[in-house]
Structures are given as C-alpha cells and as structure tokens.
Amino acid sequence: MTSAANVAGDGAPAMLEGIRVLDLTTVVFGPYCTQTLADLGADVIKVESPGSGDAFRWSARAAATPGMSPGFMAFNRGKRSLALDLKQEDDLARMKDLLVKADVFVVNVRGKALERLGLDYEAVRAINPDIVYVHCVGFGQDGPYADLQAYDDVIQAATGTATLLPRVDGDARPRYLPSLIADKVAGLHAAYASLAALLHRQRTGEGQRVEVPMFEAFSHFMLSEHLGGRSFTPALGPAGYARQLDPDRQPFPTSDGHISIVAYTDDAWSRIFALLDEPDFLAEPRFATARDRVRNQAALYQGMAALTPRFTTEDLLGRCAAAQIPAQAVRDLDAMLDDPHLNGVDFFRRRQHPSEGGYVEMRAPVAFSARPGIDPLPPPRLGEHADARWNGQPSG
Known part of the structure; x- marks a missing residue:
C-alpha cells in the first residue's frame, strides 16, 4: 500500500493532510510524537532497521506476527513502515530522497551517529532548507549530560521521581512509577513543538532545528508542583507538593x-x-x-x-x-475495557488488523468540532511498505 489513509471519517481532509513526517525513532518517546501527528492526519513514514526494526516491536508477546507487540501497536498506528539499512549507500540515498520533500523529520538517533550518516541538521538543511528537524534527545545538547543515553528508568531516577513513593509510604527504597511516563510526556512535548515549528514556517517560510530533551521535559513536568518550598530564594521548605505526598490521602x-x-x-x-x-x-x-x-x-x-x-x-x-x-x-486495569463512560464515547475501538486479527485501538482523546476523527492506517508490519513514497506535491 503506497497511499496514506489518515483522512477524516467523512472523507474531508484531516487537519494535517499534506504534512509529510519522516520518522526515524524507536520505542516510545519519538513514536508517541509521530503517532500524535498521524492522528491529526499527517502522512508518516516510519524508517526502521531491516530484520529487527523498532525495539519496542519485541517488548511483549504478539498475537500472530513476531514483532507486533501490543506496545508497538499502541504507538504506531497511522504510519507506514519502510525498512532501510542506512549503512548501505542505496538505502541512505533513499532516505535522503524522502527528506528532500519531507515537512518534518523526527529523529532520536544520537548526534554523532547522525553526523556519520550525513543526517545531522546542517546536512539535511542543505537538501531541504525549510525542513522542521525535531531531534528527540535524552539530555539538552549544551549540558554536561549531552552524550549520555536516556531511557524512562534513567530519567525517573535523574529527576527525583524515584524518590516520590518513599516520601509517601516511608519505605526508603527509591522506586520507579510503573509507567513509561517520562517517555510519553517527552513525546507530547515533541508533538506540540513540531506543530509550533510548522506554524512558524507557515508564517515566515523558515525551517528550524527543534531540540526536545527528555530530561528537561520531564524535570519541567514533575517539578511544576514538586519544586515546592524550593521555588523561592531563600527556600521556604523542602521540595515536594505536600498534598500529593500525604500518606493518608489515598483511596x-x-x-x-x-x-x-x-x-x-x-x-x-x-x-x-x-x-x-x-x-x-x-x-x-x-x-x-x-x-x-x-x-x-x-x-x-x-x-x-x-x-x-x-x-x-x-x-x-x-x-x-x-x-x-x-x-x-478504584478500577482494576483489566476492568478498563468495560468502563461505561469510555465505551459511551467510543474510546475503545474493536478493529481487525490485516495480519494480527482482532485488536483494541484507543482513539485520540482530543475531539475537534471542525473535523471528525480520522480512520488511521493499522500499525504496520516491519517493512510492510517497501515502495513507500510521499503522496501529492510538496506542501507550503
């Protein structure tokens, strides 16, 4: 299949119809961003390594096809998958051909590797001057942590998040919140940053590089309430929002x-x-x-x-x-599919995947009065869209 199908339910153009997003990201941070753009109607081509692809494909048991884990399916609807070995000259040339007409390039490869491939911002801008280049990084590239790797656990540790539960229950052991919360928060920051840069380009004609560091994004998210008494100089008390840390304010x-x-x-x-x-x-x-x-x-x-x-x-x-x-x-996770409100607003959609059979898709939670929700492409199998090309003419 070579044509994108992220169109509004009534056949009208979706809000990001014609916006082309090249996605070179894996796991959750970047894929959550690009799926959010796909949910708004963008044409998203996901570039993956042949053989294994996105590591999140293997995060849990698949229903039918190895590499189609529930987590991967949750973060990758609305995209086409193109398998390219970027160390091979022909595949790298194919990648650069897609970049020439892309509106947005979302990437979470570290900077030095991008430079070796000729996919750093300056190299990409040379072939597409007005591109919106969104670099999803672990840490801001001007700081001492710039070259460090970042995953959700690492970021929860670095931001003090792992010390929240001990403040509540008195168990001194640092613990992670059982959610990929840092990845998802950073992904949403990357999504709104992409849209802001697109609007800036529409107004000025100017593309730009957008850096989205997970550490800074999640520090901002967590410390908004938990900076607490240290918000002032001199400090009025310790960090932490007392109401959220109250051991008695529980179910x-x-x-x-x-x-x-x-x-x-x-x-x-x-x-x-x-x-x-x-x-x-x-x-x-x-x-x-x-x-x-x-x-x-x-x-x-x-x-x-x-x-x-x-x-x-x-x-x-x-x-x-x-x-x-x-x-x-207090509802158990396993009971969420039966929630009367979520079912009343058609939040859970029972769909048929071409290879995986029946599955549950959560619709985008935001509703727009000017356009109904789109009917997204199903999550792709690795390399399913080997002949993927952009649809239509360059936008903007």
Missing part, C-alpha cells in the same frame, strides 16, 4: 473495594462526614476552624478511612454524587 476502603473521594475545598469536609453518617465528627475542637482542619488533615483522612468500610462502593458513589463530592471507584 479509601469500602466493604467491596476501594474508592477515591476528594475533599478539595474546606467546605467539602462537612458534606463528606454527613454522607458518611457522622456529621458530628467535625465537632471536635481540633477541627474548629479552617486552619485547624488544614493542620489536622491527616486525622480527617484517617477518620474517613475508618468510616468508608461501612458502605459499598456503589452506595458511596451515589452519596458523593448527591453531595457534589468528586468520587470514583
């Missing part, structure tokens, strides 16, 4: 599960203890004023935790809704 047990109940404003406390059938709980002198309640917030959470097991989760959800208190049941 509350019920008679048949757990529930999240949020007391975000002071006036919520009286409603919460009323719906828990203990309206006199706040009569104690230590809860007399708003300042007292802040000072003794741990005792309030502990009081809630002692009362919630008297109720079923469903009962508490109804009571909280009636009292205008935010609440949700």
